[in-house]
Amino acid sequence: MRPSNFILKSPAAIVVSAFACLAFLSCSDWIYKPVQFHTPVPPPPPNAFVSKDSLSALVGTQNVKLAYTKMITGGTQMLYFVDFNDSSVTPKLLKKPGDKQDWSASCPIISPDGALVAYYLVDPSNIKHAAAYCQKLDTSAVPNLIDDPGSDPHFFKDINNNLFITYADTTDEVDATYSMLTTKHTYRVQISAGTGAKTGTRDSIAPFPFYGGMSYDGAYICTGYINAYIFNISTQNFFSVDTGKQTCNPSMTPDSLLTGRMMFLNIGGIQNLSTMGALAGAAFREHQYVLIADTGNNLVGSFNVDQILPDYAGGEWQCPKWTNASNFFCALATKSTAASTVVYDCFIVSIVPTKTLLLNVKPDLLQFNSTSKPYVYIGGK
Amino acid sequence: MTSNSAGKNMRIPFFNGFLFLGMFLPAIILLTMCTVDRSGRAIVKTTPWACVGGCGAGGSGGAGGATAKWIGNGVSGGLLDIQAMYSSTATKTSDAKALELRFSIKPTYTGVLALTVPFSSKTGSLQVSALYPPTTGLINNGLGDLRVDYIGAFGLSGDFSYDVTLSVPTGSYTATTGEEKALQYLPTSLQLGAGIYNLSLDLGKTIDMDKGIVLIDLVYSYPFNINFYGKDQYYDFTPQQQNMMTSAEKKRFYYYFKPYGENDLGGYTPPSIMASAFYGYRGMENFVHSFGLMFSVPLGVDWIPSMQNGTPYDPAPDPDNQVWNATLCYGLEFSRSNFPVFIAAYLPIHAKTASATNAQAGNPYDPTPMEDWSRGPDWNDVFHRWSVFVGVKTSLF
Numbered sequence: 001m002r003p004s005n006f007i008l009k010s011p012a013a014i015v016v017s018a019f020a021c022l023a024f025l026s027c028s029d030w031i032y033k034p035v036q037f038h039t040p041v042p043p044p045p046p047n048a049f050v051s052k053d054s055l056s057a058l059v060g061t062q063n064v065k066l067a068y069t070k071m072i073t074g075g076t077q078m079l080y081f082v083d084f085n086d087s088s089v090t091p092k093l094l095k096k097p098g099d100k101q102d103w104s105a106s107c108p109i110i111s112p113d114g115a116l117v118a119y120y121l122v123d124p125s126n127i128k129h130a131a132a133y134c135q136k137l138d139t140s141a142v143p144n145l146i147d148d149p150g151s152d153p154h155f156f157k158d159i160n161n162n163l164f165i166t167y168a169d170t171t172d173e174v175d176a177t178y179s180m181l182t183t184k185h186t187y188r189v190q191i192s193a194g195t196g197a198k199t200g201t202r203d204s205i206a207p208f209p210f211y212g213g214m215s216y217d218g219a220y221i222c223t224g225y226i227n228a229y230i231f232n233i234s235t236q237n238f239f240s241v242d243t244g245k246q247t248c249n250p251s252m253t254p255d256s257l258l259t260g261r262m263m264f265l266n267i268g269g270i271q272n273l274s275t276m277g278a279l280a281g282a283a284f285r286e287h288q289y290v291l292i293a294d295t296g297n298n299l300v301g302s303f304n305v306d307q308i309l310p311d312y313a314g315g316e317w318q319c320p321k322w323t324n325a326s327n328f329f330c331a332l333a334t335k336s337t338a339a340s341t342v343v344y345d346c347f348i349v350s351i352v353p354t355k356t357l358l359l360n361v362k363p364d365l366l367q368f369n370s371t372s373k374p375y376v377y378i379g380g381k
Numbered sequence: 382m383t384s385n386s387a388g389k390n391m392r393i394p395f396f397n398g399f400l401f402l403g404m405f406l407p408a409i410i411l412l413t414m415c416t417v418d419r420s421g422r423a424i425v426k427t428t429p430w431a432c433v434g435g436c437g438a439g440g441s442g443g444a445g446g447a448t449a450k451w452i453g454n455g456v457s458g459g460l461l462d463i464q465a466m467y468s469s470t471a472t473k474t475s476d477a478k479a480l481e482l483r484f485s486i487k488p489t490y491t492g493v494l495a496l497t498v499p500f501s502s503k504t505g506s507l508q509v510s511a512l513y514p515p516t517t518g519l520i521n522n523g524l525g526d527l528r529v530d531y532i533g534a535f536g537l538s539g540d541f542s543y544d545v546t547l548s549v550p551t552g553s554y555t556a557t558t559g560e561e562k563a564l565q566y567l568p569t570s571l572q573l574g575a576g577i578y579n580l581s582l583d584l585g586k587t588i589d590m591d592k593g594i595v596l597i598d599l600v601y602s603y604p605f606n607i608n609f610y611g612k613d614q615y616y617d618f619t620p621q622q623q624n625m626m627t628s629a630e631k632k633r634f635y636y637y638f639k640p641y642g643e644n645d646l647g648g649y650t651p652p653s654i655m656a657s658a659f660y661g662y663r664g665m666e667n668f669v670h671s672f673g674l675m676f677s678v679p680l681g682v683d684w685i686p687s688m689q690n691g692t693p694y695d696p697a698p699d700p701d702n703q704v705w706n707a708t709l710c711y712g713l714e715f716s717r718s719n720f721p722v723f724i725a726a727y728l729p730i731h732a733k734t735a736s737a738t739n740a741q742a743g744n745p746y747d748p749t750p751m752e753d754w755s756r757g758p759d760w761n762d763v764f765h766r767w768s769v770f771v772g773v774k775t776s777l778f
Contacts, residue, residue: 031641031651031652031680031681032640032641032643032649034647036746037630037647037694039622039693039694040621040623040626042621042622042625099744102693124687124689124695125565125688125689126689
């Protein structure tokens with residue numbers, strides 16, 4: 001048989017030829033090679049923030065900065081900040097580490113001088129795995145790793161003006177008998193006030209993971225999420241808060257005098273605090289109150305979303321956090337307006353006297369959890 | 382031990398595969414029949430040794446299982462031949478049991494057209510991070526990826542053969558486990574399908590010997606993907622995000638055809654080449670012993686999707702990628718004319734993976750450490766993974 005006939009008529013020849021062609025293509029540079037995919041991050045939407053005059057009227061200065069996270073399509077929480085000193089008040093995206101673009105940012109905190117931001121990133125393949133970072137509050141700043149695993153970083157400045165970050169090396173909570181997690185710790189590590197990079201090695205300040213930060217005098221740390229505790233570092237004493245009740249979003253007071261106080265968000269039901277006055281025995285709605293308690297488990301502050309924000313009556317507080325000024329906290333307020341949407345806005349709440357200011361005066365209808373974990377820095381405090 | 386039942390979140394990913402089968406199977410049958418008839422030269426090998434086919438490299442079928450090569454007299458004579466092959470494949474972390482039903486007919490004197498229907502039951506563990514213990518006792522059961530293949534013979538005495546196999550993604554590749562708000566995809570080895578199509582071409586040569594036979598095969602597998610919806614079924618992006626993507630990035634999510642094996646979660650299977658040689662000994666009456674070696678090389682690195690359901694599209698090179706894989710094979714057919722029985726044991730030996738030496742540490746998206754041939758065989762894993770097979774054949778009508 002002549003070769004041409006063989007090629008034209010034999011299916012086997014076609015198979016062999018196809019085989020050879022495919023093998024050749026596969027060995028060439030034409031073969032597809034996957035590459036890492038970065039989810040596109042659109043610029044943040046232009047929001048209308050509160051006027052500088054209104055802000056100044058509430059907190060006494062325009063030197064205010066807001067850090068928060070925002071979810072983009074695909075599920076990743078990105079990290080933003082707003083500087084109200086800027087001529088144009090717009091959200092700015094902060095950098096994540098190059099190899100953790102798809103990790104979700106959580107719980108940003110701004111340093112006492114307003115120059116740095118600390119936060120942690122959550123591993124998308126394991127939501128219990130987190131790594132803590134710190135960097136300048138600047139869109140071009142490169143993140144510095146504080147620790148991995150590491151979560152819930154907070155700033156602490158000692159009497160010599162040395163700057164530290166406290167954090168936990170897990171995201172698991174302390175249980176009712178704080179008998180678990182004995183291998184986990186709350187650590188403190190010194191950092192550079194200029195860059196946020198570590199300058200020393202970590203020291204364990206508690207043999208348990210605490211998530212609420214350290215008090216102004218360095219005497220106390222606090223935690224929550226399952227059980228709330230204030231812990232005296234020097235005496236190693238635990239003070240149970242709202243005993244037996246789950247609490248959320250623990251936050252240690254920045255006050256220089258009343259240092260043994262923590263702020264937290266209630267879970268529904270009757271709370272187990274002392275000196276509750278008219279609130280004793282009342283069944284709270286889930287996240288209805290931001291509460292403040294001291295080491296004696298006494299209720300020393302309560303903020304009812306129904307009374308403070310009538311437009312959000314029946315709604316919930318989310319992510320309350322003490323600012324760096326002890327007479328202000330910031331939080332999100334939510335209220336369901338439809339089955340799947342909530343009004344979700346950020347507020348600064350003045351603790352004494354009780355008055356509020358809407359930071360974002362143009363309410364957004366956003367998917368729940370699309371904006372979260374606000375932290376407000378107030379200059380000069 | 383925690384017992385988990387996977388598959389809470391299966392979104393009928395195999396619809397694509399069935400749609401493809403329904404639309405194109407009649408055309409494939411017609412085409413193959415016409416092609417062979419027109420050649421008019423090939424003489425089908427009528428010796429019993431012809432009853433091979435559906436070899437392991439041909440199917441994508443999801444990982445974790447294996448397919449045996451039946452070498453023996455087989456059975457013939459009916460209009461419909463049926464083969465049932467049960468297999469059990471064990472590794473250090475998983476155990477896969479499978480039943481493959483293979484229905485074949487002879488549309489022409491020279492060819493065999495077959496449909497293979499695999500069912501699998503896989504048990505294993507999931508460890509999303511070295512920082513935490515694995516979740517054990519995960520179970521996934523169901524239909525795997527269907528395969529259609531056509532075997533033809535050619536050569537002056539029919540001693541050459543070709544086998545064209547198409548596998549279609551009818552098996553789920555998106556089974557999840559865990560809490561509702563934190564669902565995690567099972568590892569690829571515990572999924573039932575690959576989520577891609579695979580076309581393989583097998584070129585075979587048969588050498589008859591005194592009391593025996595030698596079978597040599599060269600198989601080329603080429604995965605690809607078809608999407609009848611025109612877009613990824615698990616990831617979508619806003620128009621603003623799409624505008625920020627390059628054209629290459631867009632093609633990963635918005636496509637009808639991908640000329641490569643990337644599924645909608647980002648899992649990627651490269652083309653591969655496999656060579657095999659088997660010797661069948663028929664010196665004992667009513668028995669056929671067979672010994673063989675298969676050697677497979679992927680022409681690239683596997684990529685695996687992000688394990689966390691609902692998180693961004695984040696595939697990465699598989700740290701367990703094997704740059705080569707060899708398998709020692711032994712089979713024994715109890716040759717009976719109407720109802721032969723086949724048993725086999727396969728022992729794989731593979732290259733040491735990047736994860737075995739933690740070579741992937743650093744940039745997890747750099748496939749270079751997974752392509753390294755210098756690590757040699759992973760002798761520590763030998764005898765920790767193996768497969769056994771029991772199969773029967775019969776002929777109907």
